[in-house]
Amino acid sequence: MAACVACHKHLEVEIEPDEDDDVQMGGSASGKAPAAPPQTVPDDVHLNCGCHFHWDCLLEAYQITECPSCGKSIASTSPGGAQQVLCNLNNEGGLQEDLDILPLLTEESYLRAYPEERKCRAFLEFCREGDVRAIIGMLQDDSDDEDDDEDMAESELPGRKIGADELLRYQDPIGEMQSGLHAAVQAQSREIAWLLLLLASNLPLTEIPAEVFQEAETLGIMRGLTEDKTDIRNMKDANGKTAEDLAKVIGGVWTGWVGNGRLAI
Structure with missing residues (x-):
């Protein structure tokens, strides 16, 4: 060999x-499940x-x-x-x-x-996959360095915390500087796009669908002050294109989104 x-x-x-494998092996006389051997x-x-x-x-x-x-x-x-x-x-x-x-x-x-960017890239990957629950979970998770697994623990430098604002406005340096909104548009995920617009843009809240607003409110995530922060709709990728420029090319589910201020100011 x-x-x-x-x-x-x-x-x-x-x-x-996995822990599930241990459970499937059943309990021992002591009441504890025997540890499965490494594979x-x-x-x-x-x-x-x-x-x-x-x-x-x-x-x-x-x-x-x-x-x-x-x-x-x-x-x-x-x-x-x-x-x-x-x-x-x-x-x-x-x-x-x-x-x-x-x-x-x-x-x-x-x-x-740059291990500090691991968490940001995980967030962006969830945007590409259209995984709303995972995105919300990361935004809710703002204090549990001790509970993170080894990979997530490496995602932040000592003394530096990756906050929600940085996650929401991260741009991929090895992926043509795409933002989460670019990724959502490319993945044709309107649910992710609405969530990002709710949390990282100045789009009037009255234009956000009621169900999106209510779900975010129920989960305890809501738009903070945005006046001094970059509006995600203004972010351009390495080719100088906004998420709306990308939506124009893709079409499909983005019909009706272009030219009305949803994806661009």
């Missing part, structure tokens, strides 16, 4: 079982140069265009002309062949350099 060229260990990793799964990134890495080992030594072990080029050009890094990735999800891992490598390398 091939080994990781960085650490020389087998291309596998142990993962801890061994593949962890093999097979680059096109022939070298094998664990995912974390590759991240530690990552270079954009060259294998950090043999020095050969691992970059290629996609049919669309973009740079890509293809590999065969075998992990707990199974084997994926000719997978472009450049976006993942770029994001993980960025977050290792």
Whole structure:
């Protein structure tokens, strides 16, 4: 079996079982559920140069265009002309062949350099997925550093708290500077768009649908003072386009939203 060229260990990793798995195993005589043993799964990134890495080992030594072990080029050009890094990735999800891992490598390398942005990027990802509950949960969560899991604990620098205003107005530095509103428009999620307009714009509250307003009020999240803050409708991506500019191109669910001040001032 091939080994990781960085650490020389087998291309596998142990993962801890979910709590649900422990519950399914049943209780012991003491009344406590026995801990399920760790599960061994593949962890093999097979680059096109022939070298094998664990995912974390590759991240530690990552270079954009060259294998950090043999020095050969691992970059290629996609049919669309973009740079890509293809590999065969075998992990707990199974084997994926000719997978472009450049976006993942770029994001993980960025977050290792700027761990304080991990929470902001998670928020933006929820906007892209249209996950209203997750977004509301993050906005409600303004004080529980101790209860966060390890990844979330790394999302904030010592002494620095990521507040709701920063989450709402975050722009993706490795994703064409998109805001949450850009992401919602691209995902064609009107529910997310209304929520962001309620919380991070100066759109008159009388123009917010009553059900959106009432649900937010019930959950204890509401617009604060916005006069001295950037209106999310004014945010432009790296191409100089607002969320309304993007809506014009997409059309569809955004018919009736363009030109009336909902997405642009």
